[in-house]
Amino acid sequence: DGGITQSPKYLFRKEGQNVTLSCEQNLNHDAMYWYRQDPGQGLRLIYYSQIVNDFQKGDIAEGYSVSREKKESFPLTVTSAQKNPTAFYLCASTSSGGADTQYFGPGTRLTVL
Amino acid sequence: KQEVTQIPAALSVPEGENLVLNCSFTDSAIYNLQWFRQDPGKGLTSLLLIQSSQREQTSGRLNASLDKSSGRSTLYIAASQPGDSATYLCAVRFEYGNKLVFGAGTILRVKS
Numbered sequence: 756d757g758g759i760t761q762s763p764k765y766l767f768r769k770e771g772q773n774v775t776l777s778c779e780q781n782l783n784h785d786a787m788y789w790y791r792q793d794p795g796q797g798l799r800l801i802y803y804s805q806i807v808n809d810f811q812k813g814d815i816a817e818g819y820s821v822s823r824e825k826k827e828s829f830p831l832t833v834t835s836a837q838k839n840p841t842a843f844y845l846c847a848s849t850s851s852g853g854a855d856t857q858y859f860g861p862g863t864r865l866t867v868l
Numbered sequence: 869k870q871e872v873t874q875i876p877a878a879l880s881v882p883e884g885e886n887l888v889l890n891c892s893f894t895d896s897a898i899y900n901l902q903w904f905r906q907d908p909g910k911g912l913t914s915l916l917l918i919q920s921s922q923r924e925q926t927s928g929r930l931n932a933s934l935d936k937s938s939g940r941s942t943l944y945i946a947a948s949q950p951g952d953s954a955t956y957l958c959a960v961r962f963e964y965g966n967k968l969v970f971g972a973g974t975i976l977r978v979k980s
Contacts, residue, residue, distance in 0.1 A: 759911075788967070797872070797957065797970035798912075805966065813967060845911055856902065857959075857968060859911040 757782050759860035761846050766865045768833070768840065776831045776863045778846035785850065787829040788857070791815060792843040801844075804829055833865065841867045870895050870962045874971035881948055882979050889943040889974045891958030896936045899961040902968070903932050903943050906955045915956075916943070920963075948978045 759780045768774045780787065786805045790798040800813030804823040818837025823829055829848075833840045846860040871894045881887050891901070900919045904912040916925045916932040918941070924933045931944040945952060955975050959968040 761911075790970075795972065797972045798959075798968075799970075800967050803967060811966070843909075847912075856914045856917050858914065859904075861911045862909070864909070 759846060759848055759858055761844075761860035761863050763863060764861065766863055768865060768867050770867065771835045773832055773834050774865065776833070776844055776846075776865070778829045778831065778860060780827055780829075780846075780848045780858075780860075782848055782850075782858060783826070784848035784858070785826070786848060787823070788847040788849075789813075789819075789821065789829070789831045790845045790847065792845060792862075798845060801831065840865055870960075870965065870969050872958055872960050872969050872971040874956075874958055874974050876974060877972065878975040878977075880977045880979060883948060883950060885948050885978075886944065886946050887948055887976070889945070889956050889958075889976070891941040891943070891960075891971055893939045893941075893960045893962075893969075895962055896939055897963040898936060899963050901932075901934055901941050901961075902959045903930075903941075904957045904959065906957060906973070908955075912957065945976075948976075950978050950980045952976060952978050 762777045788803040789801040802821040804810035820832045844863045847857045849857045873892045875890045903915045918934045929946040955973045957973045958971045
């Protein structure tokens with residue numbers, strides 16, 4: 756089955772810790788995206804990557820970092836610099852150019868203790 | 869600023885009703901528009917994708933229309949069912965940008 760997987764489903768972080776969220780796709784898509792969703796709000800773009808070894812900041816990149824060493828993987832690290840990280844994080848991918856449907860993973864819910 | 873607005877924020881209807889969800893966007897220079905469905909605690913599922921050159925797309929009981937000049941799209945759901953209960957999100961890819969801009973969504977509840 757082709758698709759996007761995210762792990763873990765639930766993640767708990769203590770104050771001052773860095774945590775990494777995993778996103779893997781087997782759709783052979785070039786472009787991958789990370790979004791943050793807060794209650795009652797639309798999705799906000801954190802980072803995106805259109806090709807391996809390249810990525811760009813989205814609208815709310817502060818306190819986050821990413822890497823794109825392989826086409827199928829786009830991990831997101833939430834650093835201690837992110838002051839309000841509790842949210843639902845969604846990974847997505849699309850074929851090159853963005854003309855096609857964007858496919859989403861099941862999400863990771865991050866809670867700061 | 870490129871923005872997407874969805875009205876209403878929430879909607880409750882009895883089973884069997886036809887309904888319309890609205891999406892408006894601030895810039896008519898768009899590349900495409902997508903409607904998504906999101907169940908509680910889940911990821912998004914794409915329902916319909918309309919390219920800028922198209923006026924509408926249909927899938928089963930769903931019909932999405934696009935009017936670029938007025939900056940509007942509607943999602944029409946025919947003969948609603950309790951299983952249609954979810955949040956529906958509209959997202960626009962504007963011509964000058966490499967990202968989707970999302971509306972806040974409409975929470976739909978279909979009562980049996």
